[in-house]
Amino acid sequence: MAQVEGQQHPISIYFWVWGLLFVLSAGSYMVDYLQVQGYLRWTLIIIFMLLKAGFITAIFMHMIWERLAMTLAILVPTGVLLAFIALMSLEGDYTNITRETFFAPAPHVAVEHTVSH
């Protein structure tokens, strides 16, 4: 890796990415604004979120110019943690299933918290 001074990337790439980030942010705001619900909402917002995160890490935090070992060192633990998140999600489902099967249904939907906003 030719270091330090030689590492000047064209400044335009930053502006391009900033532009993209704003577009993506606008996208996720639209999801919220248009009240998209259910899995679609989830999927869209998470995709926007990950894309933004990816761009920032890759460009602004110079990840794509790092050496492979460094990239791996960062991606591998993150990967393990993502798997942890997936497992926890499964665990949450399992716990909830036992609750729904064996416990009496809740008396009423929580009314106390529909305070006007």
Next chain:
Amino acid sequence: MVIAIVLFVLIVGSVLFHFLSPWYLTPLASNWSNIDDTIGLTFWVTGFVFVVVNLFLAWCVIRYRKCDGHKADYEPENKKLESWLTGLTALGVIAMLAPGLLVWGEFVTVPEDASEVEAVGQQWHWSFRVPGVDNKLGTTDVRFINADNPFGMNPDDPDGQDDVLIAGNELHLPIGKPVKLLLRSKDVLHNFTVAQFRVKMDLVPGMVSYLWFTPTEVGEFDILCEEYCGVAHFAMRGRVIVEEEADYQAWLNSYSTYAEMSSQPAGNAAAGETAYAVCSVCHGTQGEGNVALNSPKLNGQEAWYMKRQLEYFKSGARGSHEDDVYGKQMAPMATTLVTDTAINDVIAYIETLPDIPAPATVTGDVLHGQEVFANCVACHGADGQGLQALNAPRVAGMTDWYLVRQLQNFKQGIRGAHRKDMYGHQMTMMAATLPDEQTINDLVAYINTLPQ
């Protein structure tokens, strides 16, 4: 050199210990013989590795110990040897893992014909629920739990009405039938373990876990809690009794269903007053107790506790030990209350009596007593008023000489040793922690200082 000999002795000793010592798995009493097989297999594989690696180690120490003129080999690695060792180790691991996973597969898949039974854990007791004729357990919830509904049954659930509620530490099971045990906790984590059944599982508050087995031996088995659950963890005991189908049905029929329990009439104090005439001879007209007659104070004591003790006296669970002189006096008196209604009535009458504080007669080091009492607080409460939820009677303001005697009785196994006295058994373990008579006096002296 010495180290090699010691290693050799330890290897041989370990192997001999394994085969000769009397301490090993308890005799199996369920269908899980394949768990024992996986353990046996693991012992063979690991035992082999243990002996071979350590013998080689000992031999190396002898063979290659320092001697003049000898120089070590220079061999940074040996790819072929390392690959072989890796391969063989992987084989050994697979040999242990594969059967393990297969058996686990059986464990997570409950057979279709398994009957469901619920075990409920709470600090530091067990209780059980068996589905009634509809073979379905009703739903429950923590928000329904109170003194009248300790199981937290959902009153609106038709499935739960015929559930048989067993408020005691003893579960009976028919032999040869697969059981799916549903595990529910009211407060903290617990664990249902019967060593002879091999399987165990935690009870987790806020969800229901399960395990299954088929009992294959008739007999009585201890249930231990094996997940730490608070200060009396070690005293949380129960019992599984495996018996023939007919005995099991008879046992089951002796318990009431949820519907029957909720429709039970309350005791009649007026009727109880007549019956109490007999009791008043010793316990006094106001239930204030009489030290000369060795009769404790009754007024102010909790109804559920007195009821349980009367039943114990009647059934011989209490007052049948030959050294329990005073208990033996009470036992025949209790039998005069023939029916449950009679007991309820008498208790209802005692509840109407005014709570007269008993005079203090025991003296001791109050400060030391306070320290010791820290271990009692968890059940009897910080002010010693007792807690039905923990099956702990009131101790503050009760007859102090009586407390001393009962603590001694518990400690010596005169009380609480009977197999049917399941709550007393717990108290024997706690009383055993009081080292001597002086400590008991100090403790009771402290209890005397508690607000009445």
Next chain:
Amino acid sequence: MTITLLFMAFLMGVVVWWLVKQTINIKPWVMDDGVLVGDVDAGVLSEPKAKTGLWVFLAVVTSMFCLFISAYAMRMKLGDWTPLPEPDLLWVNTGLLVLSSIALQWARNAAKQDRIDSLKVGLNVAGVLTIGFIVGQLFAWRQLVDDGYFLNSNPANAFFYLFTALHGLHILGGLVAWIRAVSRLWRGSDAAQVRLSVELCAVYWHFLLIVWLILFGLMLST
């Protein structure tokens, strides 16, 4: 389950491949004839030490936030989850944080090109915007509490307060580094002397921006 397993296997594969590539050809005990091996550079990383330190720290923080998210993923499945309405103020705050990140990036470029005035402006603007973000977050809390969304009334609320508080604490920690850089500039350091500090601040700010975007996105979508 299967997907997780495959994913893990893949990760392990990558790790093993990398290890093999790194180590299998090196025989550290072999010394080349004629080459004075002591002259061979040890292959130490050439980045400034503080930068490597920051990256390692970011890995630690990433691990922490990922674990919080895993707790979030499990807890939200448990049936009593009532999403709380994120106040619109949060969008404004997000904007502030984005802008402060941009300002720092600008300052970083200025420092690289030795433009001291732009550097000062960029750094100051970034700080002001960041403080604005923190204040905005506090107002968002106020607003929620006033509307009756207390921490203990629902796990979604509890997570909201937890996430915002932790993220805010990390920002505050960053501001300490920012203050150091600014005060050095005030005391007359030139651009080259603060270049590293500004660069590290910028990386840290971008990182916290990502963390915030992920947390915010997560809270919006659930």
Next chain:
Amino acid sequence: MSTATTMHDETGHVPPAEVEEVELYHAKTWLGKYVFSQDAKVIAIQYGCTAIAIGMVGLVLSLMMRLQLGFPNEFSFINPSNYIQAVTMHGMIMVVYLLTALFLGGFGNYFIPIMIGARDMVFPYVNMLSFWIYLLSVLILVASFFVPGGPSGAGWTLYPPQVMLEGTPGHEWGAILMLVSLAFFIIGFTMGGLNYVVTVLQARTRGMTLMRLPLTVWGIFMATILALLAFPALLVSAIMMLFDMLLGASFFMPAIVSMGEQLDHSGGSPILFQHLFWFFGHPEVYIVALPAFGMVSDILSVHARKAIFGYRMMVWAIVAIGGLSFIVWAHHMYVSGMNPYFGFFFATTTLIIAVPTALKVYNWVLTLWRGNIHLTIPMLFAIGFIFTFVNGGLTGLFLGNVTVDLPLSDTLFVVAHFHMVMAVSPVLVLYGAIYHWYPKISGRMFHQGMAQFHFWITFVGSYAIYYPMHYLGLMGVPRRYFSMGSTDFILPSAQGLNEFITIAAIIVGVTQLLFIYNLVWSLFKGEKASDNPWNATTLEWQTATTPPGHGNFGKELPLVYRWPYDYSVPGEDIDFLPQNQPPRGAG
């Protein structure tokens, strides 16, 4: 070779050998030299002394537990409350405050810079802060002994809900102090850990490639990475637990009835805590084990006068074990009520870890094979470690295999297993390492006779404690029990075995005092040590002075020409070639 050359052209930094000594911060005052020191070696000794001091508290607590188990209800100062408090504090102190701190804070600080040929850690000031925060965390922990209600009695795993409920000793203050202390420990450790990682990555001397690092450094390095990534899980669970306890949140607290009353919490999951805890807790095992693996490799190699067998495989195994340790955590939870299908996954990953671990054991034994074994004290401890670790590792195969774990989980078998593998094994290495490096650190030799005695009692005694304990567990004796009372299935003779174990434990425990006495005695009365009494190759033995001064290497940093295991090289007159010795004909 490939990394060395490929990386060569990428670097544009000052070669470390030319770093001048003046660059270092030299303390002028006594306080700056010995108390608020920024010298990694002084910090290491501070870490070591604090850890050993708190470790002695842990030891006393364990003897108290053993007294009760061996002679139930004989001692009036032990009751169910303080028994379980002893269990809790013993576990937490030993695992976190003693072993983690001593291996990483103590040995890490001393040996990372000096073994890689650096003058000091890269961030000395942060390093100093790390120690003081650690000390603060220890003090907070100790304070919990003196608050109303005493220290937490929730078991070292601090499982909710019991940790915060009446019925658990120390639920008022003890538990909170414990969590706060842990949070400080983690913050302090993170500061130290950043230092270790960056130092290994960036401060290695010329010629010290990654593949020329002594295994000690590899072990500590990998353990530090594990700790940096795993401790956040403990921090996360501690923070969430404090939210539940103090602010009324319900992350871990479901709706429950405690002491007959419904609590305000609802909907949380105690299992979530367990996952988070063990996501930290399992890597923690390797945080303790990996440095021990590394050090024992070096000790074996030096005292057998033979290159460590399969160095590349050893490095590979350290990294593989480190990686795998993050995906096996739930093997602590087979019977916790979690989704039972997780059992398949975690049993598989757990047993896979056995392969690299077994490989390490083979390589240690094969290092002795055809060696020239000097049966010095450190070597005795290393051999003792192999034996103990083989035993402890093999019993791990029982508990890792989900089916076999069913009857054994939560019994004394577990206690015996993890003490063999996580207490006795690493501690034997610790002793071996302390005896091995004592001459360098103190400049004097330790007393041989006392050390011999200490070894034999510790090694044989520990085995006598824990080997029979497995069989109590097989029979079904549960752990964390104050007393067994009466059961139908536990043989009465088991109590005799318990008494035997207690007596052995007392003997072993008291003998540890002799070790401390030996350390102090030898510091003043011990025979003066030469610079390199074991004829070892690694850089820490090549310093100009013994003990090494601030800056480690005098005027010029050593250049490294070879790997650290050039023992008994064919054709050489002496049986070791230090790492900084140039090849013949080149110097």
